[in-house]
Amino acid sequence: MKRQKRDKMERAFSRGFQAGLTGRSKDECPYQSVDIKMQWLGGWREAIDGRITGLFTK
Template sequence: MRRQKRDMNSRAFDKGYQAGLGGRSQEDCPHENDAHRQAWISGWREGRSDHWDGLTGVSGVHKLRAV
């Protein structure tokens, strides 16, 4: 659990990926810090791409990292 809190860029990317995969807007980014915001948006873009490619549900499980 502590490792997640230390690596905020990785966590922001994962949360952005989940948001993009879920179809949420890019404007929903909760980060003010530029580095965290960039990581979140990168994850969001990848999530949106996977959403458009149909990698939702069971077909997209391989993209998620184990927590």
């Protein structure tokens, strides 16, 4: 059975989340497309918010 490729939007969100957890700057977003960039930034914001509130630590 073939594996389905993950959705590009889901992957962008996940990568943004990982970038936020590691403390990377939002200026390091690798995407140019507005929709995908917004997903990356959404993941980044969620991770940063989690770090600030103490849900995640480095």
